[in-house]
Amino acid sequence: MTKTILKALAGETQAVPPIWMMRQAGRYLPEYRATRARAGDFLSLCYAPDLAAEVTLQPIRRYGFDAAILFADILLLPQALGADLWFETGEGPRLSTTTSAADLGRLGGKDDIHERLSPVYETVRILSRELPRETTLIGFAGAPWTVATYMIAGRGTPDQGPAHALKAADRATFSALIDLLTESTIEYLSAQVSAGAEVIKLFDSWAGSLKGQDFTEFALEPARRIIAALKDRHPDLPIIAFPREAGERYIGFAHATGADCVAIDNSVSAEWAAEHVQKDSCVQGNLDPALLVSGGQTLIEETRRVVRAFSGGPHIFNLGHGITPNADPDNVARMIEAVRGA
Ligand SMILES: Cc1c2[nH]c(c1CCC(=O)O)Cc1[nH]c(c(CCC(=O)O)c1C)Cc1[nH]c(c(CCC(=O)O)c1C)Cc1[nH]c(c(C)c1CCC(=O)O)C2
Numbered sequence: 001m002t003k004t005i006l007k008a009l010a011g012e013t014q015a016v017p018p019i020w021m022m023r024q025a026g027r028y029l030p031e032y033r034a035t036r037a038r039a040g041d042f043l044s045l046c047y048a049p050d051l052a053a054e055v056t057l058q059p060i061r062r063y064g065f066d067a068a069i070l071f072a073d074i075l076l077l078p079q080a081l082g083a084d085l086w087f088e089t090g091e092g093p094r095l096s097t098t099t100s101a102a103d104l105g106r107l108g109g110k111d112d113i114h115e116r117l118s119p120v121y122e123t124v125r126i127l128s129r130e131l132p133r134e135t136t137l138i139g140f141a142g143a144p145w146t147v148a149t150y151m152i153a154g155r156g157t158p159d160q161g162p163a164h165a166l167k168a169a170d171r172a173t174f175s176a177l178i179d180l181l182t183e184s185t186i187e188y189l190s191a192q193v194s195a196g197a198e199v200i201k202l203f204d205s206w207a208g209s210l211k212g213q214d215f216t217e218f219a220l221e222p223a224r225r226i227i228a229a230l231k232d233r234h235p236d237l238p239i240i241a242f243p244r245e246a247g248e249r250y251i252g253f254a255h256a257t258g259a260d261c262v263a264i265d266n267s268v269s270a271e272w273a274a275e276h277v278q279k280d281s282c283v284q285g286n287l288d289p290a291l292l293v294s295g296g297q298t299l300i301e302e303t304r305r306v307v308r309a310f311s312g313g314p315h316i317f318n319l320g321h322g323i324t325p326n327a328d329p330d331n332v333a334r335m336i337e338a339v340r341g342a
Pocket of ligand 1: 092142156205
């Protein structure tokens, strides 16, 4: 039996699309909040393999999703390279900033990351033993540009201003940081695959703020390098790329990078993505996560609309971005019913 997610990634059109959800292990679930309280804080949860595996399994038990995504965070990699990382309650991540050649020189190299990240690999090993046979295990990392935006600013920013400023002022240092992240991401993801991850997803959450040649150089090209290196080491590995809010640049992204699937945010319509993106590859997406807060008949109709729009080709049902903490867990069940019963 081939798993439904792997069939979609191999290009198969299925009558009922497989389904999972970005941030499916998260604060909207009471059982997640309880395990997180046991761990103490978010980073302790990421580095405790038994508890990280437990929260990964919670949405699988509750909803029977077709895929589980490793519980970790894209900012563990900069921490493994030597950046300080902490989370301010209610505000989000904080990091020591990397904005000069001297800062870059203080970071470790691509082969120095594994000791710090070994608990993540252990989480993957536990999950590959404990997941149901039909469930696919997805590993992930942030794409170099997105991770760099946090390292340069030391926090999340609405417009990635500090990263754009460094790119303009000191392109050599900026490019060296992107290169270090590209090389380290290859090692990190390859270790996840060796530990048992069956699919890899590359999150470029801020790809949409790169325009023109910058998009080519800092979103497309690093993704291409990471995907080529991973497929060289693990020839059958399927890879999902998520250049969020890439708009027109979604077109041809799979072909140019070698990705097997492109995840689509909800700033474009499913009908547009079916016509322009799904013709080249599997697509994943793109229900508006806000519908899981508001629910009602609109949630059911929009869910059916996404399924219908993508029904002519390979499709993995998902949201356009992560589910939010204020979403209603019952709405998730209603959405799944609308996909599977549609
Ligand atoms: C930009 C980014 C980050 N992390 C991630 C991204 C890329 C995807 C995206 O755009 O959402 C990716 C991520 N973060 C998390 C996962 C786990 C797997 C999943 O369920 O999808 C994944 C794949 C757990 C998490 N990562 C985080 C949480 C919430 C932490 C908590 O429990 O308090 C979770 C479940 C924290 C986090 N981590 C990050 C931020 C900005 C925040 C704070 C925002 C928030 O609080 O929601 C960085």
